[in-house]
Amino acid sequence: MSKLFNNLILNIYSKFSSIKNTRYVRCFVLIKEEFEPGRSNLQSKEEEKIYNDLEQSKDNLVKILHEYPVIKELKETIFMVVKDLNDLKFTVDINNGDIKLSIGWHIHKKHTLILPLYKHNIEHLKEITSKGELSLDDIYRFVRVLFIPFLKGLYQADYSNLPKDKSYMQLDNFIHVEVVPEHNIEVEGFPGPARATVVNVDGQWLVFEGFQGNPDIKYSMNIKQALEFAYLLKVKILQHAKDTDIIHLMPVINKYNDLKKAVQIYERKWHSIEELD
Numbered sequence: 001m002s003k004l005f006n007n008l009i010l011n012i013y014s015k016f017s018s019i020k021n022t023r024y025v026r027c028f029v030l031i032k033e034e035f036e037p038g039r040s041n042l043q044s045k046e047e048e049k050i051y052n053d054l055e056q057s058k059d060n061l062v063k064i065l066h067e068y069p070v071i072k073e074l075k076e077t078i079f080m081v082v083k084d085l086n087d088l089k090f091t092v093d094i095n096n097g098d099i100k101l102s103i104g105w106h107i108h109k110k111h112t113l114i115l116p117l118y119k120h121n122i123e124h125l126k127e128i129t130s131k132g133e134l135s136l137d138d139i140y141r142f143v144r145v146l147f148i149p150f151l152k153g154l155y156q157a158d159y160s161n162l163p164k165d166k167s168y169m170q171l172d173n174f175i176h177v178e179v180v181p182e183h184n185i186e187v188e189g190f191p192g193p194a195r196a197t198v199v200n201v202d203g204q205w206l207v208f209e210g211f212q213g214n215p216d217i218k219y220s221m222n223i224k225q226a227l228e229f230a231y232l233l234k235v236k237i238l239q240h241a242k243d244t245d246i247i248h249l250m251p252v253i254n255k256y257n258d259l260k261k262a263v264q265i266y267e268r269k270w271h272s273i274e275e276l277d
Contacts, residue, residue: 023216023271024167028159029203035079038089040104047088050119051103053126054090058099060129065097072097073235079111084118112234113146113153118189121145136223140181140194143226147179147194148209154233155198155205170257172216172271173200179226218266225263232256 042048065071078092091109093100105111128138159166179194197208197215221229236252270276 023172024169025171025173025200025203026165026167027203028166028200028205030158030160031156031204035105035107037107038081038087038104042088042103046119047085050082050085050088050122051090051101053122054101057122057125057129058092058101060126060132062097062099064129064132064134070231070235073239075239076112076234077106077109079105079114081114081116082119082122083116110158111153112157113149115146115149117145120188124188136182137185139227140179140185140223141187143179143223144185144187144190144194148196148207150230151177151196151198151207154238155207157238171200174213174215174217175199176211176215176218176266178211178218178220180220180222182223214268215266216268216271217264219260219263220265221263225259228259229256229263232259 042051074094075096076092076094078094080090080092082088082090089103089105091102091104091106092115093102093109124141128134128141131138134142175198177196177198181193192210195210197210197212199206199208232252232255237249237256
């Protein structure tokens with residue numbers, strides 16, 4: 001009954017928002033992709049080394065992340081690919097604070113993001129996590145590597161369980177977003193700062209590295225704000241939306257909207273071509 005009530009309230013809210021909407025994206029079209037699982041075995045000493053580095057990094061991370069209770073709320077299935085090692089693929093499952101690594105992509109599972117890496121990224125991961133703690137600079141390195149894959153996973157997710165008209169989510173079709181580190185940090189293989197252009201074309205969300213054009217809106221956040229954004233969106237809203245009544249979900253949505261306003265640094269004066277006439 002609560003699920004029916006939840007859907008009813010969402011549909012009513014969606015229709016109400018649609019009536020007065022002249023700006024925000026209404027329709028999300030899921031981009032369907034087909035994936036190859038890749039090999040299920042290692043074929044060289046170099047591949048074995050990378051696998052062992054990942055296993056060690058995983059164990060290091062589990063020890064570190066146990067100090068952060070919110071991590072136990074994460075539920076992710078990551079498709080990882082090592083670009084400079086013959087596109088060697090791994091599946092990383094994160095659930096209840098535990099991390100499991102396996103060779104190949106488990107394409108029967110619903111992945112939450114696709115993460116392209118290079119050998120040196122994995123070597124650096126092992127080095128960083130071996131210290132037993134993470135500084136804000138270390139966390140930014142993670143953010144920089146995960147930034148574009150995270151945004152793609154977020155915007156290109158399956159939202160078919162929500163009302164068809166998504167204008168109530170108040171998402172512009174041309175967005176700039178960035179995460180600013182405390183210090184000037186360069187991450188090998190990922191040049192420049194964590195910046196992205198997010199656009200909606202014919203209902204499809206596309207995410208590009210760096211800033212392009214003059215967006216409707218621009219968000220700039222520090223590392224702590226970025227982590228809070230990720231937590232609110234991925235855990236408190238998306239993961240819990242199916243099982244939580246809208247009444248209990250609204251405080252979280254309001255907190256997310258407040259944070260979004262706090263990190264907004266620019267808004268274009270016009271939002272459609274008609275406004276220029």
